[in-house]
Every structure is written in structure tokens, then in C-alpha cells.
Amino acid sequence: MTNVAVIGAQWGDEGKGKVVDWLASRADIVVRFQGGHNAGHTLVVGNQTYKLSLLPSGVVRGKLGIIGNGVVVDPDALLAEIARVRAQGMDVGPETLRIAENATLILPLHPALDKAREAARGESKIGTTGRGIGPAYEDKVARRAIRVCDLAEPETMSDKLDELLLHHNTLLRGLGAETFEKQALLDKLLALAPQILPFAEPVWERLDEARRAGKRILFEGAQGLMLDVDHGTYPYVTSSNTVAATAASGAGIAPSAIGFVLGIAKAYTTRVGSGPFPTELHDATGELLGTRGFEFGTVTGRKRRCGWFDAAMVRQAVKVGGITGLALTKIDVLDGLEELKIGVGYNIDGKMYTHLPAGQRAQAKATPVYETMEGWSGITRGARSWGDLPAQAIKYIRRVEELVEAPVTLLSTSPERDDTILMRDPFEG
Ligand code: IMP
Numbered sequence: 046m047t048n049v050a051v052i053g054a055q056w057g058d059e060g061k062g063k064v065v066d067w068l069a070s071r072a073d074i075v076v077r078f079q080g081g082h083n084a085g086h087t088l089v090v091g092n093q094t095y096k097l098s099l100l101p102s103g104v105v106r107g108k109l110g111i112i113g114n115g116v117v118v119d120p121d122a123l124l125a126e127i128a129r130v131r132a133q134g135m136d137v138g139p140e141t142l143r144i145a146e147n148a149t150l151i152l153p154l155h156p157a158l159d160k161a162r163e164a165a166r167g168e169s170k171i172g173t174t175g176r177g178i179g180p181a182y183e184d185k186v187a188r189r190a191i192r193v194c195d196l197a198e199p200e201t202m203s204d205k206l207d208e209l210l211l212h213h214n215t216l217l218r219g220l221g222a223e224t225f226e227k228q229a230l231l232d233k234l235l236a237l238a239p240q241i242l243p244f245a246e247p248v249w250e251r252l253d254e255a256r257r258a259g260k261r262i263l264f265e266g267a268q269g270l271m272l273d274v275d276h277g278t279y280p281y282v283t284s285s286n287t288v289a290a291t292a293a294s295g296a297g298i299a300p301s302a303i304g305f306v307l308g309i310a311k312a313y314t315t316r317v318g319s320g321p322f323p324t325e326l327h328d329a330t331g332e333l334l335g336t337r338g339f340e341f342g343t344v345t346g347r348k349r350r351c352g353w354f355d356a357a358m359v360r361q362a363v364k365v366g367g368i369t370g371l372a373l374t375k376i377d378v379l380d381g382l383e384e385l386k387i388g389v390g391y392n393i394d395g396k397m398y399t400h401l402p403a404g405q406r407a408q409a410k411a412t413p414v415y416e417t418m419e420g421w422s423g424i425t426r427g428a429r430s431w432g433d434l435p436a437q438a439i440k441y442i443r444r445v446e447e448l449v450e451a452p453v454t455l456l457s458t459s460p461e462r463d464d465t466i467l468m469r470d471p472f473e474g
Pocket of ligand 1: 056057058083084085171172173174175176177178179267268272281282283284317318319
């Protein structure tokens with residue numbers, strides 16, 4: 046028995062929701078360790094559909110949910126999400142949800158700055174979710190952030206607000222955006238305090254106890270490896286580290302406690318927001334993938350850019366992210382395509398690369414080097430065993446495994462929970 050960390054191996058939206066939900070039903074505790082309410086996924090439990098952004102998936106399965114210190118928490122968004130889930134009949138309270146006392150808070154000035162900066166960037170915008178994620182992480186690193194524990198200390202909040210407003214109002218004014226008043230923010234935080242503090246605790250202690258008691262812990266990553274602030278397509282990335290190693294620092298647990306790292310990758314590639322995407326398709330096949338895969342963002346509703354599976358990129362994610370096994374999702378979207386392409390490297394100014402170099406210009410110029418494979422005429426949709434798969438689909442999966450240098454340990458063949466083929470149970474290590 047081991048713990049499991051689930052991380053995206055592409056640019057997010059890899060279909061983590063279904064896999065995490067399935068694993069959450071078998072875990073004792075589900076922990077979010079990075080990101081914030083920029084993440085989003087839809088869970089169908091019985092006849093209810095839950096849209097979660099900040100709450101760990103396990104809470105709708107009645108499991109203990111933990112929001113780790115590595116998450117940036119927007120208290121308004123959190124309370125609204127809790128209210129939504131409660132209205133659907135789910136019991137979410139301090140008994141089922143714990144929040145790290147040292148997690149950073151997102152304040153109203155963070156989305157304001159996020160949006161003002163994006164507007165000022167014009168054509169070169171990052172395409173953020175506008176939720177204030179980047180500015181909140183900046184404040185954390187700059188040592189001026191207000192954290193969950195500060196809600197119990199009005200004077201600390203008052204002092205920190207002085208420093209925060211000096212910084213933010215100067216920027217907002219420069220960007221021609223509205224500024225913020227200290228008293229209004231302080232009153233807001235004082236009103237939020239009794240609603241948030243009952244959830245707060247040193248979660249590392251609870252995790253340590255759980256670990257010693259042999260409980261199964263599921264670490265639920267958000268976004269994807271190519272959105273990692275260090276390893277992704279910088280600057281077109283999110284503001285946190287999305288690699289599995291972050292589960293340790295973002296929850297307060299030993300790296301050795303992370304266990305099996307399950308990387309999630311779609312059988313093709315998508316991306317929302319701006320930035321390089323070498324295997325992107327601007328043709329009818331790209332449109333087809335988007336329509337069949339229902340590729341629209343859960344959080345912002347934006348249409349996702351679509352393209353072929355980029356094995357060079359996923360291989361990089363496997364190496365950098367420490368991925369033990371891969372869950373390949375949405376293979377059914379490829380059903381019936383005559384020919385399939387897999388990106389195996391990049392051509393940049395006539396030079397061949399088997400990985401995406403870090404330079405921004407190099408990434409923008411990268412054109413994919415493809416391997417072409419025959420498609421399959423049978424269907425993978427709804428397959429529940431290896432034997433149900435067309436031979437050519439198995440060939441495709443085997444080739445993916447070879448190229449990314451990791452085994453496919455789980456295959457998802459439709460949005461339905463049971464349409465899953467499990468080759469290796471991650472909790473068994
Ligand atoms: P931010 O995280 O809102 O700062 O956005 C930075 C980049 O990450 C943008 O390209 C977003 O579209 C992308 N992003 C953030 N969260 C997600 C996610 O959950 N799925 C996919 N893309 C995301």
C-alpha cells in the first residue's frame with residue numbers, strides 16, 4: 046500500500062477529474078497542494094453534477110479534504126463553493142475539510158491586478174484565468190501575503206494591509222485601474238475570519254498522524270506539467286510548481302510519503318490561454334478533436350486549442366515530474382480517424398531537438414517532427430478491458446509508452462466512471 050499523487054502531464058485539462066474521483070473513492074484523505082480556484086473539474090456522483098475548483102475532490106465522496114499550504118485560497122470563492130455543494134445535499138464543514146493555517150489568501154486586489162495586467166499586455170497576454178493566482182503567489186514570495194492564520198490577528202492584518210496597499214495601489218494606479226481602501230478590506234477580512242478559521246489547523250500534523258496510521262492519502266494536483274512555473278512554457282505558465290515534488294512542500298509531508306506518481310495525459314493535446322503549442326492543429330482535425338472531446342474550459346468556458354499527442358513533451362513531463370505510470374484519457378476521441386500523428390521531437394531553425402528547449406523564442410519557433418500511424422476503424426469508446434480494444438489502438442498505446450518512457454497503467458475510454466481499464470492499481474505501488 047502506498048500514497049498516490051496525481052499530476053497533469055500536459056497543459057492541464059487532461060481529464061484528471063474522472064481519475065481523481067475514482068481514486069478519491071478509494072482514499073482516506075484527499076489533499077490539494079498547489080494552485081487555487083483556477084483549477085476546475087466536473088464530478089458526476091449519482092444523479093448530481095458537482096463543479097469543483099478549490100475543494101479537494103474527495104469531499105463529495107465523504108472523504109476528508111485538505112487544502113495544503115501550497116494552495117492560494119480565495120475565501121469568497123471557497124465559501125461560495127462550499128455553499129453550492131451544500132445546496133446539492135453534500136455535507137462540507139470543518140469535520141470534512143481542513144485548511145492549512147499557513148496557506149496564502151487571495152484578496153480582491155489580486156484578481157483586480159491580474160486582470161489589469163492582462164489588459165495592459167494586450168496581444169502578448171498570458172491568458173490567465175483572471176482569478177488573482179499569480180499576484181497572490183507573488184505576495185507570498187515577497188513575504189507580504191495575508192495568510193489564513195492572520196485572520197485571527199487583526200493587528201497583523203492591519204500592518205500587512207499597509208504594505209500590500211502601498212504595493213498594489215501603486216501598480217493599479219499606474220495601470221489606470223481602481224484602487225482599494227484599507228478599512229473596507231480590513232472589515233471584509235474581519236467578517237470572513239469566523240467563517241474561515243474553524244477550518245484552519247496545522248494540517249501537516251494531521252497528515253503525519255494519518256501517514257503513521259497507514260491511511261491512504263491522495264495528493265490532487267492541478268493544472269499540468271507544462272504550466273509549471275519552472276519547467277513549463279515560461280512565461281505562459283501558472284504561478285506554482287505543478288510537479289509531484291510540490292505535494293511534499295505544499296502539504297507539509299516528507300517527499301518519501303508521496304508514493305506512486307500518476308501522470309494524466311490525453312491521447313491528444315489541448316491548451317487554453319496563450320503560449321507555444323508545437324503540435325497544435327488549425328484544421329478540420331483540430332476542430333473535430335475539440336468537438337468530440339468537448340474541449341471547453343470548466344472554469345472560464347474558453348474553447349481549448351487542440352492538436353496531436355506530443356510524446357516529446359510528455360516524455361519531458363515523465364522525467365521532470367517523476368511520473369511512475371501514465372493514465373491515458375480520451376482515447377475514444379481518436380476513434381475512426383484514418384491517420385494519427387505523434388510528435389516525437391522539434392525542429393528549431395533546422396536543428397532537431399527531442400525536448401522543448403527553455404528559451405521563449407526557441408519554443409515559439411519549434412515545429413513538430415511527427416511519426417505517422419494508421420488509425421483504427423473499430424471503437425475504443427466504452428471499452429472496459431484490454432480485449433475490447435482494436436488491435437491498432439493497442440499499437441498506438443504501446444508506441445506512446447515507448448516514446449514517453451513510462452507505462453500506461455490506466456486507460457480511460459469515455460467520460461463514464463466505469464469505462465476505465467486499470468492495468469496497475471496505483472495504491473498498490
Ligand atoms: P493563471 O493560473 O490563472 O495565472 O493562468 C496562467 C495560465 O495557466 C493560463 O494559460 C491559464 O489558461 C492556465 N491555467 C490555469 N489553470 C488551469 C487549469 O486548471 N487548466 C488548464 N489551464 C489552466
